[in-house]
Amino acid sequence: MRQFVIVGLGRFGKKVAITLSQAGMPVVAIDKDPRKVEAISDKVAYAIRADATDQKALSTLGLTDADVAIISLGDLLEASVLATIILKEFGIPTIIVKGISPEHGRILKLVGATTVVFPEEDMALRVAQKIISPNILEHIPLLPGYSIVEFLTPKSFQGKTLLGLNLRRNYGVEVLLIKRGNEVKMIPSAMDRINENDTLVIMGTDEDIRRIHLVE
Amino acid sequence: MRQFVIVGLGRFGKKVAITLSQAGMPVVAIDKDPRKVEAISDKVAYAIRADATDQKALSTLGLTDADVAIISLGDLLEASVLATIILKEFGIPTIIVKGISPEHGRILKLVGATTVVFPEEDMALRVAQKIISPNILEHIPLLPGYSIVEFLTPKSFQGKTLLGLNLRRNYGVEVLLIKRGNEVKMIPSAMDRINENDTLVIMGTDEDIRRIHLVE
Ligand SMILES: Nc1ncnc2c1ncn2[C@@H]1O[C@H](COP(=O)(O)OP(=O)(O)OP(=O)(O)O)[C@@H](O)[C@H]1O
């Protein structure tokens, strides 16, 4: 069974530690703030107070067996870089770090971070995209430039059949399914008529999807 | 054209302001820190230095025409609650606020926030889920308990046909498409054989998806 070490118990680190623990994973949770350690101690396998920049202190904790480390030490650039270096030297194969900025992310990758995450920028992008395209409910990128989207039926499509709309010819998209209330109709036929509150799950290039989402 | 006001230019607010502006939207960006205002001033329509808890100061800015307000004022519970109340009184119809905790989120909703977002917890959940199920690449929830997932082909499926695997009978899932390199095969037929590096886009209940993702 894989073992996990979470360094830094801010909102991000704490949520990762608790979610992994709830899934039955063995988690070592580390923070220098005793209140944070105390608050999580009944929710994870091991909650330890330690300074993540103290190589000696960390070396007593048996972290070399960990498979994945997740580091999130707030706005302290130096602390997260140091912690990454230390855990890399312990031989932990996967190190995920919450980054402060793209530049910080580049430094982290140079010193051994496998992945750098940017929760605020990521959510900001999704909020902005939802504002820009409110009728796109979900989005799976399949390939560069090619996606599946779930998309609210525009008024001008309502009551029409898929044959009549000919989305493949007019927009270049394929309709994978129609969602109607609690029903999902997979691979709808040409004679299926689209109702007012249907959502369509379609597949196409990002350009086709952009054109179709502008339809009123 | 819709108008936007962004209050608080931390990493989240700044990214929302810039992304909306890049999409051609008129954005008013507000922060009390003159350096933050200065840094964004060439990227948005209006960058204004103001205290978001100062009702008088905000009332001079013509914000009543805004359609959407996005508030992210850091860990200051009182500041974001006050700013929400003020912008609600200006009649702004949609108010999105970056929350500090679920309790804070409840208060914000009571005083007029339309949506409360939690970027750190959201990303933490996604990082943890990706660790728990590394072969699930993407996930679109369609209905409560029913999703589309993109899923790496397990070794035991490789070389078999869809008919041979009978995923519908054995796991209850439908295969929407097979992705192979840069090719996407929609609605594959029973005789299609699955290759080693294919990914499958399947649809099913969350329970079925959980069972199939555990397959080795
Ligand atoms: N040297 C260190 N060793 C161990 N823990 C540390 C060290 N420096 C900071 N921390 C801890 O890291 C955590 C960082 O959380 P903080 O809320 O400051 O920032 P954050 O990573 O932006 O958090 P969030 O996930 O809430 O956005 C705190 O709990 C703090 O006690």
Ligand SMILES: Nc1ncnc2c1ncn2[C@@H]1O[C@H](COP(=O)(O)OP(=O)(O)OP(=O)(O)O)[C@@H](O)[C@H]1O
């Ligand atoms: N009363 C206020 N009026 C206007 N701006 C404010 C007020 N209080 C705080 N701010 C601004 O809000 C921003 C909050 O960003 P900060 O980085 O502290 O927190 P955050 O919301 O957690 O940010 P991030 O999006 O980076 O996670 C800062 O730029 C700060 O100057």
